[in-house]
Amino acid sequence: MKKIKFAILGCGHIGKRHAELIAQHPNAELVATIDLREPEELQLSDYHVPHFFNIDAFLASDMNADVINICTPNGLHAEQAVKCIDEGHHVVIEKPIALQVEEAYDILVAADKNSRYAFPVVQNRYSATVKWLKQMTDSGALGKIYMVQMNCFWNRDEHYYTKGSWHGTLALDGGPLFTQFSHFIDVLNWTFGKITNINADFYNFNHQETTAFEDSGLIKFELANGAAGMISYSTSVFQSNFESSITVIAEKGTVKIGGQYMNVLEYCQIDGTDKPVLDEHQLVNHYGAYKGSASNHQQVIENVVNTLNGLEKPDVSLQEGIEVVEIISNIYQQRKIGKTTPQEKKYLV
Known part of the structure; x- marks a missing residue:
């Protein structure tokens, strides 16, 4: 099974929960964290991965990540998801996927255009x-x-x-x-x-x-x-x-x-x-x-890893995330x- 590489965008309480579960998963690898705060302030130093202070710096790097987990404030989810998808990454999006219906559909358009997955988190x-x-x-x-x-x-x-x-x-x-x-x-x-x-x-x-x-x-x-x-x-x-x-x-x-x-x-x-x-x-x-x-996020990560390895389908469709919005x-x-x-x-x- 291919080991799936993850980056965490937004390293507050829920972002650190994502990082913890990715680090524990045998077929997942945390390769980067992204947040405007210092890793020491965020208590991320134990992960020993590169830290970026904004999403643009990460995307401009040669860092290889299959999936970017978007754990930022709600109003940023949709725009950041579209940006990551357009750069060729799959995304995991914490709830809600957007605050506006139009922005939620922007994610769907980007995912379809780029043949990428967008996984809503509804654990x-x-x-x-x-x-x-x-x-x-x-x-x-x-x-x-x-x-x-x-x-x-x-x-x-x-x-x-x-x-x-x-x-x-x-x-x-x-x-x-x-x-x-x-x-x-x-x-x-x-x-x-x-x-x-x-x-x-x-x-x-x-x-x-x-x-x-x-x-x-x-x-x-x-x-x-x-x-x-x-x-x-x-x-x-x-x-x-x-x-x-x-x-x-x-x-x-x-x-x-x-x-x-x-x-x-x-x-x-x-x-x-x-x-x-x-x-x-x-x-x-x-x-x-x-x-x-x-806190069932371990099952979310498991589903992402298995989906990207062709073993199963997403438990939650992007369309269902849109319906909630x-x-x-x-x-x-x-x-x-x-x-x-x-x-x-x-x-x-």
Whole structure:
């Protein structure tokens, strides 16, 4: 099997997680890191690979990398992905792949033109509970779906929205549905299909001084089969993350997957089906003062390595990454805040 060579663009918390897992994989090799900060500040010195201070310097070098993992602020993902693809590299793109639908399709055009892969990172699909819910829905075990309720209640406080950070900005962050909860929007879309007839209300309870957007929202929607749905979310939960859950009311059963990271089967009553015993152990991404979502990135790296060696296909298609951007953008069309322009983006790497 060919050893796949990776470079990491953006070496913050999640970028370092990518670097760690690549270094541990027997058929992957970390060949470079790219970030405007010094390797010592980023605690990257253990990897002993060349460090570049911006993507242009890396692309101008003779460094050979099969894949560039884009782990920069959200608003930079699409433009940087297109640039890397046009230079002949495959890309792994942290969520979301873009903040604008048009930019998401720019990635698709570049990938098709250059015959390169773009792998969206939506690692929550690998959770045992999520895979089980998808299986129950696809198999028809639940019968007709009547209602779907998704709750995402997390904490993001002053430790997260620090002054001068890209977090909280419209141009680089985009809002909770992009930065915190796009993983769960993907689970919703993957399991039940696109949502329609959206009616949304937004609130900012305690982030008026730290963000340019809401911290909470209530979203009513319908599924293609006429099922009713609701998304309730907030980053104003006191002190720590509380819940990420999906409840399904259906013709032949009722189920709820929940816990802090949608990793626990909390309720299961399905006609003719016993409650399964699932692996509910879940590694979580720790970011110092706060926690992120499920840490299944090792399976993302494994899929990239196997795909580029011709052993399997991408677990997540670029089109599915685009669909998540479309869904969130359709929801946010009802948000009464200003629009961003490219000039507002800070090029941090």
